Structure formats: C-alpha cells, structure tokens
Amino acid sequence: MNESLDHVARIQQEWARERPDLDVSPQGVIGRLHRLAGHLTEQLCVVYRRYELGEGEFDVLATLRRAGAPFERAPGELAAFTMVTTGAMTKRIDRLERNGLVARRPSESDGRGRVVALTPAGKELIDRAFTEHMRNERRLLDELTPEEAAHLESLLTTWLARFETPLTGSQDSS
Helix, strand or coil: CCCCCHHHHHHHHHHHCCCCCCCCCHHHHHHHHHHHHHHHHHHHHHHHHHCCCCCCHHHHHHHHHHCCCEEEECCHHHHHHHHCCCHHHHHHHHHHHHHHEEEEEEEECCCCCCEECCCCCHHHHHHHHHHHHHHHHHHCCCCCCCCHHHHHHHHHHHHHHHHCCCCCCCCCCC
16 A cells, blocks of 8 residues: 555545445545544644633633623524534533623513623633634644635635525624
8 A cells, every 4th residue: 555645545545446436536525624624623622621611612602702792692592603402502501600601691682581691701711712712723724825725715615605504794603
C-alpha cells in the first residue's frame, strides 16, 4: 500500500480494489469533511473546557449574548436557534443556572411565559470565552491562505444552502 496516501485515500483505494463496480470518489470529499469536522470539534472543545463549558452550554451562552441587551430569550427560542430538542435545552439551562450563569424568570412581554437571561457572571464568562474562541478559530483557519479560506467559505456556503433554508436575522449558532 502507498504510505503517502492520507486515511481517506487509503480507504478509497481499498474500496476501489474490493468494489471496482462502485464510484468511491464521493468519499474524497465527504470522508475528508467528516474527519476534518472531528478534528475541528476537538480543537474547539479545548477552549470550552477551559471555561468549564460543554459545546452545547457555550452555544446557549453565545446565543443569549448575541441577542443583545437584556441578553434573554424564551427557552423555545433557544432550542430553535441552537437546533436541539426542548428536553436537551432544559438540561443545558439547568446546568448553567446551577452555575449562576443564567437565570429563569417570568417574561415581561408575556405574562404566562418565561425567559432565560444571562447573569452578569454569565455575560462576563461568555465574553471571555468567545474572545478566546475567535482566537482559536483564527488559529485553525490560518492553516489556509486567505484565498483558500475565502474559496472554501464560498463553496461551503453554496453547498450548505442546498440543505438549509437561509434564516432571517442572526439565528445561527455560536
């Protein structure tokens, strides 16, 4: 076997040998994206752990912070903006509330509703964590030239649009 091949190329080579009737070229893109996503997630989680946050908890705090003053959202909005079930969101909010980073309170605009709001400690933590998160993402992206990064962003934007309906406003995660 050729030792200069990357992991995905070796898998493609093996499948091409075993199943010459199949086109295994999609693995070249999908397999590499999948492996790269794992590496990137691992590198991003290093920062989250420094702040004693899981990936989902970071996402909740970031979503609240991006909301602008008074840094609050209804639990259902948080679930929709972070694309998790309401049950998973409840667990995240419970942990963040226990740690004094968010507080639940009645909504001022809907007497029956409740909101989740950043506490001053939560705002301070997410501001520090997000600053480090952006430095970390810059470090990771600096593996590419600015031109490569721009081209990759354009390609990924086009491809992602084929799977997702563009959202209005700033409802994406992180």
